[in-house]
Amino acid sequence: MKYVDEFRNPEQAQALSRQIRELAARIGRTRTRPLQIMEVCGGHTHSIFRYGITQFLPEEVEFVHGPGCPVCVLPMGRVDDCVALAEQPHVIFTTFGDAMRVPGSKKSLLKAKADGADVRMVYSPLDALKLAKDNPAREVIFFGLGFETTMPSTAMTVLQAKAEGINNFSLFCNHITIIPTLRAILDSPELSLDGFLGPGHVSMVIGTRPYEFIARDFRKPIVISGFEPLDVLHSVWMVLKQIDEGRAEVENQYGRIVPRDGNPEALNAVQEVFEVREFFEWRGLGSIDHSGVRVREAYAQFDAERKFHVPNLKIADPKSCQCGDVLKGLIKPQQCKVFRKECSPETPLGALMVSTEGACAAYYNYARIDISNLETHPEKTATGKTA
Amino acid sequence: MCLGIPGKIVEIVDPEAKLATVDVGGVKRTINVAFIVNKDHPVASCLGDWVLVHVGFAMVRIDEEEAAATLALLREMGEYQSEVDNMKHSAI
Amino acid sequence: MSSHTNSTTTSGHAKRPRGKLRDSHINLSHGSGGKAMRDLIEDVFVSAFDNPLLAALEDQAVFSLADLARHGDRLAFTTDTFVVDPLFFPGGDIGTLAVAGTVNDLAMSGAVPLFLSCGMVLEEGLSADVLRQVVASMKRTAQQAGVSIVTGDTKVVERGAADKLFINTAGVGVVPKGISISAQNARPGDAVIVNGHLGDHGTAILIARNELGVECQVPSDCQPLGTLVAAMLAACPEIHCLRDATRGGLATVLNEFAESSNVGIRIHESMLPIREEVKGACEILGLDPLYLANEGKLVAIVPGASAARVVAAMRQHPAGEHAAIIGEVTATPPGSVVLHTAFGGQRIVDMLVGEQLPRIC
Numbered sequence: 001m002k003y004v005d006e007f008r009n010p011e012q013a014q015a016l017s018r019q020i021r022e023l024a025a026r027i028g029r030t031r032t033r034p035l036q037i038m039e040v041c042g043g044h045t046h047s048i049f050r051y052g053i054t055q056f057l058p059e060e061v062e063f064v065h066g067p068g069c070p071v072c073v074l075p076m077g078r079v080d081d082c083v084a085l086a087e088q089p090h091v092i093f094t095t096f097g098d099a100m101r102v103p104g105s106k107k108s109l110l111k112a113k114a115d116g117a118d119v120r121m122v123y124s125p126l127d128a129l130k131l132a133k134d135n136p137a138r139e140v141i142f143f144g145l146g147f148e149t150t151m152p153s154t155a156m157t158v159l160q161a162k163a164e165g166i167n168n169f170s171l172f173c174n175h176i177t178i179i180p181t182l183r184a185i186l187d188s189p190e191l192s193l194d195g196f197l198g199p200g201h202v203s204m205v206i207g208t209r210p211y212e213f214i215a216r217d218f219r220k221p222i223v224i225s226g227f228e229p230l231d232v233l234h235s236v237w238m239v240l241k242q243i244d245e246g247r248a249e250v251e252n253q254y255g256r257i258v259p260r261d262g263n264p265e266a267l268n269a270v271q272e273v274f275e276v277r278e279f280f281e282w283r284g285l286g287s288i289d290h291s292g293v294r295v296r297e298a299y300a301q302f303d304a305e306r307k308f309h310v311p312n313l314k315i316a317d318p319k320s321c322q323c324g325d326v327l328k329g330l331i332k333p334q335q336c337k338v339f340r341k342e343c344s345p346e347t348p349l350g351a352l353m354v355s356t357e358g359a360c361a362a363y364y365n366y367a368r369i370d371i372s373n374l375e376t377h378p379e380k381t382a383t384g385k386t387a
Numbered sequence: 388m389c390l391g392i393p394g395k396i397v398e399i400v401d402p403e404a405k406l407a408t409v410d411v412g413g414v415k416r417t418i419n420v421a422f423i424v425n426k427d428h429p430v431a432s433c434l435g436d437w438v439l440v441h442v443g444f445a446m447v448r449i450d451e452e453e454a455a456a457t458l459a460l461l462r463e464m465g466e467y468q469s470e471v472d473n474m475k476h477s478a479i
Numbered sequence: 480m481s482s483h484t485n486s487t488t489t490s491g492h493a494k495r496p497r498g499k500l501r502d503s504h505i506n507l508s509h510g511s512g513g514k515a516m517r518d519l520i521e522d523v524f525v526s527a528f529d530n531p532l533l534a535a536l537e538d539q540a541v542f543s544l545a546d547l548a549r550h551g552d553r554l555a556f557t558t559d560t561f562v563v564d565p566l567f568f569p570g571g572d573i574g575t576l577a578v579a580g581t582v583n584d585l586a587m588s589g590a591v592p593l594f595l596s597c598g599m600v601l602e603e604g605l606s607a608d609v610l611r612q613v614v615a616s617m618k619r620t621a622q623q624a625g626v627s628i629v630t631g632d633t634k635v636v637e638r639g640a641a642d643k644l645f646i647n648t649a650g651v652g653v654v655p656k657g658i659s660i661s662a663q664n665a666r667p668g669d670a671v672i673v674n675g676h677l678g679d680h681g682t683a684i685l686i687a688r689n690e691l692g693v694e695c696q697v698p699s700d701c702q703p704l705g706t707l708v709a710a711m712l713a714a715c716p717e718i719h720c721l722r723d724a725t726r727g728g729l730a731t732v733l734n735e736f737a738e739s740s741n742v743g744i745r746i747h748e749s750m751l752p753i754r755e756e757v758k759g760a761c762e763i764l765g766l767d768p769l770y771l772a773n774e775g776k777l778v779a780i781v782p783g784a785s786a787a788r789v790v791a792a793m794r795q796h797p798a799g800e801h802a803a804i805i806g807e808v809t810a811t812p813p814g815s816v817v818l819h820t821a822f823g824g825q826r827i828v829d830m831l832v833g834e835q836l837p838r839i840c
Binding site for chain 3: 001014052229345367
């Protein structure tokens, strides 16, 4: 596949790996005081695990998995709101696939569907709009989820609904923004990150300028990265090169996709339909100022929160849940007390285990056995069953 | 949210509604091209474009020159590395 | 007189002409045990499946043990129920699945599949044409597999009590002497083989359901594998493990083998036969082809020294045209499956939890 296969070339991976090792050696960190690079975006977390990228890095370079997974940071209270909306008899509730499994305080959308609610998976918000046109007697609600990558698509769908005079379509808006989150992470005193891999597809919309405060005010390198494995390795190399040369800049590794000024048509659509919320709750991280958007007054007829009643309750995570600490990069998944015990993909306690690119689920599914030396995980018994 | 995949626009379906057909490795889907059209690049001229597809929209046209430049850089690093290896392994 | 040809039985009584289903849709009387049901059975099932055991319409099919023993020394017996939605998809339908699925379950023990039963639950209002099409598929697949459908049962339930049509098939086959295949038999050094492209059925069904608006030309791979297995055993009677990679895909079968045999299994991404379009669909939807269902693909674990011979024999068979070695059995890590990516890294391939859902992240 064009623009995909070339960025999965194994020979170039080996070459990059060696150059990364050389750079890391020059910078002079160790396994006990490693270089810590945060990949912000859930898609990068997925790539790292899918391709085993850590196997190409020396032990003195580590990834810290950031909170850029919109499914993972969805608060339970908002899931309960989704379920409440879906359970209304005249509603068709449409959602992306990955959101269906996130547990609310009583049930997930998948369970609500099994219990009789009309919940339908869609690939695009445009499919939800089409459902509204095909079912004029029903109310179609689209669960809008995602960072700035997905906001323009939702916004454009609302604009199309308005232009076509559709009155049975609305949006339950849970879109969140990346910059306030990055600021919150950088402001956090417990973290000591050395650099960032920036979210490639968010940047395709917002451009590279919004990240300048990271270099200017916090003196940390940030490389906007693509998602193929060579992109990720190349970006790690670029971060290390900056550190080695004493630079702190915003660099764009993903130039084939990310324009410096972003996408004006997409940004216009977002500006037209959405406005910033004063604050928004993130699961595991608490409330972050200006980190969410809501539908503007001018498009109120398409706002499910105005059109319908939602419980809008704040539900705390289970006490044993340490998702917040993992999201902030303070601990690794396997350091969480309930990892692989009470919390597993079959019985997830927190969102990081539910979404397939939550760090905990990724770690559990892809890397829980140390296979770099093909050594058996110490907890496995002689019969191969986990203890 | 990040799952975007490169695809080629192989058909214009509805210029008014800005709809086109994208082909990703032989799989086709109707997408909206509103984000990649402007007065210099109308809907009809999207035919043949390589784009990044995300939730049913073409988000951006892939910059072929930039792609080639990145690949050339990666290749160079690969060649440089194998030269270094050769030097290390050659006996003097 | 009558336009029907009336044959006479051995006792001299005139035989009643075969019943005819004249209704366009199934209703409750077709399941009530009376004339309507008899007409349905004779017209739709008996004429299609066309064998003396079924035509006798006894409450059971009876066959000689001595005849069975000619094929081997053990009986294999299996059952499966089919509730697929949609009923029809590119490359097959619920009928094809109902026969191939049970034939394949038998074949995975090394058995020669011989006889099937067919139990149907029909929803009131089901189109008779749909039923005839499904039965025609069952007939075709049975012929392809060399099996007979010898007994059956039909029930009709009220509208809403079933989703159009459910089919249960049970099957018997006979395992030839000396053949001993089990998930516990894998040993380090064995080779892992598949008979062709992975993920076709799962992709075809996902696309046929049309929730995702994606178009693609991949048909389901649904097919019976009994004769392929026979060819494989002829090349290598010591096949260690065999299983068809249905729900949960290749990854599930490999994990089952690794756990039952307490061995590691290593597979190589670059050796997996996967169609370009299946890769494309997986990339667009964020799915992993290792977990997609197959309905005509088996995974075999054979002694390493026999691998090339087995693959060569498979490639001579239409169901094995693209057979390939995809990996090997290792001692460690026991109970786990490890994928070597084409990129050069490694990762674990775990069991699937729940259903694989398309993602946008």
